Amino acid sequence: MDKKLKIYIGLLVFIIFGIIYIESVKPKEINWFPSYAAKHKIPYGTYVLHKEMSSLFPKKEVKEVYQNPYTFLKDSTNTGTYFFVDNALNFGKDEFNELLNFVDRGNDVFIATNGVHIDTLQIETRSLSTSAFEEKAYQKLSNPIFDGTEYHFDRDFPKLYFHKVDTLNTTILGELVMRNQNDSIISKKPNFIRVTHGKGNFYLHTFPQAFTNYNMLLNTNYEYVANVLSYLESPNKKERRTSNGNIILWDTYYKTGKSRITSPIHYILSSKSLKWAYYIALIAVLFFVIFKGKRNQRFIPVITPLKNQTLAFTRTIANMYYEKSDHKNIAEHKINYFLEYVRTKYRLSTLKIDEQFYQNLASRSGKTEEKVKALFKKIEKIQSKSNITEEELIALNNVIEGFKA
The missing domain is CATH 1.10.287 (Helix Hairpins)
Known part of the structure; x- marks a missing residue:
């Protein structure tokens, strides 16, 4: 490295x-995601409410429901108060019919969500807007027993109210109060109602944020939540028609941030x-x-290059001639190779060796004409003999190699 x-x-x-x-x-960083899940401790989770349910309802059992209402309520033995709190709830037609049957048998359903349109119950919500420069929203309950106490929630939220209700079967339990910068009331609309259906009741609230961790721990706003949920306690004959059992059915299916793990990641x-x-x-x-x-790279195989056998072959042939002392034959080969060298390098024909050839070879090779003549006289002398000695062969080789140098 x-x-x-x-x-x-x-x-x-x-x-x-x-x-x-x-x-x-x-x-x-604070996570303001509107989860409404009971296991989430973020500002808009419902961990605090879920934990305090046993204190708010000491005589009731809190049971978590992981199924959708349509499946869960197919079992008609399920009784109690079905408790829904979420940012938005959209029940299917068949699903809401099961809730209607559930309430009709003498049970209760509590729904806190940002606006709900239920044609069956003849209710409709709208958003409240005013012309005030600095408006403040307060929540209050209508029953005089609560002394008209108003609760302020500092963070902005959808200001929804019930625009249309069935006056014969609906009781207004709470209101959304709007005040201007002078603290004067500029608008007051119902946002918490009870709708009687059969032997039971629907409790509908348009401000689910009140039940989240942040708002329950803000000042004394937990009192408002406790007062709202007090309507789900054992019935008062003047206000309630029948008992709803001793079970709070806490919905965990309809939650924007479900607490169930969807994947290991x-x-x-x-x-x-x-x-x-x-x-x-x-x-x-x-x-x-x-x-x-x-x-650990992949091993690269070593490829042995092919051996050049030309030199070995030449040596073998040379040794063969040398051992037989055939100096003349070796000299002839040496002369033939030299003539081929002249033809190839100097582009001269060697068929006729004369004065003109000597002059041309001398000019092209840069050698003197006398040296060229001496070389070819030596070659001619060797060619005229039938046998030559080793010394003559060596002398011929020296002259040829000297010319090439």
Whole structure:
């Protein structure tokens, strides 16, 4: 590993640990997601309400319902108060018919959501708007027993009210009160009602945010929630027609942020510690792949090049002639190779060796004409003999090689 690569790796590790440190020390961002899930402690979860239900209803059992109402209410033995709190609720026709049958048998249904249109109950909601420059919204209950106390919730929320109700079967239990900068009431609309159906009741509320963690822990707003839910307690003969059993059926199916885990990755990324452990593991695997891949590359086979047998063949032939002392034959081959050399390099014909040939070869080779003549006289002398000595062969070779140099 070279020095440059080590520097890059060191910078990468430094950056990774720097990011981890910054993420660990920076303030955690508040999650304002409207979850309404009982297991969520974020501002708009319902952890506090779910935990306090046993205190608000000491004589009732709180049972979580994970099925949709259509499936759950097919069992007619299920009784109690069906409790719905969510940002938006959209019941199907068959599903709401099961809720109607459930209430008709003497049970109650509590629904807190941002606006609801139920033609069967002849109710309709609208959004309240005013011309006030600085308006404030307050929640209050209509029953004089609550002394007309108004509760303010500081965060902005949809200001919905019941525009249309069935006056014969509907009782207004609470109101949305709008005040201007002078604290004067500029509008007052119903936002909490009870609709009688058969032997039971529907309780409808247009401000589900009141039941979330943030608003229940804000000032004394928990009193407002307790007062609203007090209508679900054992019935008063003047206000309620029948008992609704001793069970609160807490809906967990209709929740914007369901608390159930939909995938392992979702569970890991939802926890800060597990999320960073997951990221570090991925980075470690990446490093492992990079360095392991560099250290264990695929073996490259060594291919032995083919041997040049020309030199070995030449040596073999030369040794054969040399051992037989056939110096003349070797000289003839040497002369023939030299003539081929002249023909190839100097582009001269060797069929006729005369004065003109000597002059042309001398001019093209850069040798003197006398040296050229001496070389070919030596060749002619060798060719005229039938046998030559070893010394003559060596002398011929020296002259030829000297000419080529």
